[in-house]
Amino acid sequence: METKEEYWEITFEEKNELPEGYSVEDYEPKDFINSKLMQDFPLRGRAVFLRIKRRRWRHKTKGGVIKRDFSFTAAGSKFTQELSDFLKDTSEYATRYHEKYSQLLRD
Secondary structure (H helix, E strand, O other): OEEOOOEEEEEEEOOOOOOOOOOOOOEEEEEEOOOEEEEEEEEOOEEEEEEEEOEEEEEOOOOOEEOOOOOOOOOOOOOOHHHHHHHHOOHHHHHHHHHHOHHHHHO
8 A cells, every 4th residue: 555645545466366267277377467546435534546456367378368357447437337326416526536636547
């Protein structure tokens, strides 16, 4: 967890476990693919950002890559579906809060 004056950034790394249906003999772990940064509800007066780091695995002989598909965000937004639905009713708060940290979300 990284603490800044104005926000907390919490990083989650996917475990090094192959998805179901794939063999350890056929695949080897590779690095992480591009991480996703999501804004969560504020905590103790600070913004909270969750960074999700997903793994990928490469087929040892064919070279193909597999990865899990996590759908965390609603289409066209930077929010989870539940949070997006909630913020539709409180759009003034969402706009003000999002604008303040929009540059961090773009990085």
